[in-house]
Amino acid sequence: MVKVTTILALITAYAGVSMALLSNLELDSSLSLLSPINKDPSHLKSWHLSGSASIDSSKNRLSLTSLTEANQRGSIWSQNPIPYNSFKFSVSLDVSGPVNPGGGLAIWYSKNPGETGPVHGSRDFWDGLAIMVDYDARKVDGKGGEGMIRGHLNDGSINYNEIALKDDISKQSFSMCKINYRNTGAPFVIDIFHEPGNLTVNVNGQNCFTSDKIQLEPFGFLGVSADSTENPDSFSVYSVSTYQDSEKIHERPGRTQQRPYTDSKIPNTPINNQIKKQDIISQEALDKMATSEHISDILSQMERLSSNMDRQLQKLGDEIREVKTVKDVLKSVNDRISKLEEVVVRLDVNYQSSTAQKHEDQKQQLNEATKKLHSKIEEIHRYFETSSNNLLNVLPTSVSQSIINDGPSIWRAIMLMFIVQGAGFIGYIVYKNKKEARHEKWL
Numbered sequence: 001m002v003k004v005t006t007i008l009a010l011i012t013a014y015a016g017v018s019m020a021l022l023s024n025l026e027l028d029s030s031l032s033l034l035s036p037i038n039k040d041p042s043h044l045k046s047w048h049l050s051g052s053a054s055i056d057s058s059k060n061r062l063s064l065t066s067l068t069e070a071n072q073r074g075s076i077w078s079q080n081p082i083p084y085n086s087f088k089f090s091v092s093l094d095v096s097g098p099v100n101p102g103g104g105l106a107i108w109y110s111k112n113p114g115e116t117g118p119v120h121g122s123r124d125f126w127d128g129l130a131i132m133v134d135y136d137a138r139k140v141d142g143k144g145g146e147g148m149i150r151g152h153l154n155d156g157s158i159n160y161n162e163i164a165l166k167d168d169i170s171k172q173s174f175s176m177c178k179i180n181y182r183n184t185g186a187p188f189v190i191d192i193f194h195e196p197g198n199l200t201v202n203v204n205g206q207n208c209f210t211s212d213k214i215q216l217e218p219f220g221f222l223g224v225s226a227d228s229t230e231n232p233d234s235f236s237v238y239s240v241s242t243y244q245d246s247e248k249i250h251e252r253p254g255r256t257q258q259r260p261y262t263d264s265k266i267p268n269t270p271i272n273n274q275i276k277k278q279d280i281i282s283q284e285a286l287d288k289m290a291t292s293e294h295i296s297d298i299l300s301q302m303e304r305l306s307s308n309m310d311r312q313l314q315k316l317g318d319e320i321r322e323v324k325t326v327k328d329v330l331k332s333v334n335d336r337i338s339k340l341e342e343v344v345v346r347l348d349v350n351y352q353s354s355t356a357q358k359h360e361d362q363k364q365q366l367n368e369a370t371k372k373l374h375s376k377i378e379e380i381h382r383y384f385e386t387s388s389n390n391l392l393n394v395l396p397t398s399v400s401q402s403i404i405n406d407g408p409s410i411w412r413a414i415m416l417m418f419i420v421q422g423a424g425f426i427g428y429i430v431y432k433n434k435k436e437a438r439h440e441k442w443l
Helices: 004-013 014-025 160-166 271-277 281-288 294-404 410-442
Strands: 045-050 054-056 059-066 075-076 089-098 103-110 128-134 146-155 175-178 188-195 198-203 206-211 221-228 234-244
Touching: 014 089, 059 075, 075 234, 089 103, 128 188, 146 198, 146 206, 175 198, 175 206, 198 234, 221 234
Parallel strands: none
Antiparallel strands: 045 075, 054 059, 059 234, 075 221, 089 188, 089 234, 103 128, 103 221, 128 146, 146 175, 188 198, 198 206
16 A cells, blocks of 8 residues: 555645646536526525625626615525535625725635624634635725735634734734725626635736645535625625536535644634644544545546646647747847848948048048138238228328318408407497487486
8 A cells, every 4th residue: 555655745746736627627506606696586596695685686796785874794605515625716796985995895615604793794703714805994094995805714713803803803814915906997806716735816817825735624605795884885796606626526424524724824822723733633544544545536636637737748848849930030030130230330331431531522622712711811911901001101191281272261260250259349339328228218
């Protein structure tokens, strides 16, 4: 018989590829609520609605809480449990509301379905997995707060609500990521993938977080719940899809089995330490579990993984050949570019040579023109210098002679001045005599 440790080592070696099997999962319509959602009884026969949850046929959606009423709690739960370990649970959601957030939502895989409570519309002390979608109330601001998705485990003994009221609840999660989930303008999709030992949560196809230490028991119920506050948000569900691995269906046990889900990221609180102690499986128990059926099942899985890897390798080989072809094309293009560069270099050399010769000719012509211009300027300068000297030598004599020969006689001016003065004196004597004669007449 193959050693259990060897089998576990092989399983660990294939752990990175095991999630690839989830791509082959089939839709389980009995555990799905497909779009468009309506009030047809056959549409809801596999689901149970509670609290404020209701069907909005006008918008083909399930409303968990509404904007018109505060402090609501609504949920939807599957009527039947999931009888398999490997599954995908996909939920299409929309959250809208005023500026600041008011409420939260949770996606459940739990042994306690359909019970309304304080944890985003569902009960506290649940037994299973909860994926919470809410905000950090301590960081709420004018922009609506900081949204997050968190993963929480509970075995039915943890008082989640009490911890949330006293401490930062994100410290109690095994993993989380930030998200802008409110008023996005369109529904967003949360996908939860589970394979024994692996749990992955994606948002719109982008990874939110992954854990390789989560192992959920089968026969858990699926649910979606939400609650609102005085400042309510509207939480709506547009579709719920469940995918199964038909080869891993289990019979529902008649007794309570061991809870194997664990994660090294669970905080070291007394309650969580107790959970971890319960999850430890001894080597002796593993040896008892290693029956021929288990080994055959493991070997079958390994064969499927090997076949899948062969297909992936073949696909990779085809892609490598395509890359090689592209490489040859790129090499040809590179050679042509090199030739073009050589042509450009030669053209540049020729251009530089012709340009230099042209510049030299133009420089020589400019020098000759400058010399001619300088010669003309000197000739004009000499002409003006000679003309000015001749003018200065001739001008004084000509001016003095003109004044003497053609100017008026000074004696004429003197005689004219005496005549004017004499006439003025005679006029004054006549005026004075007439004035004295007028005064005597009046007397």
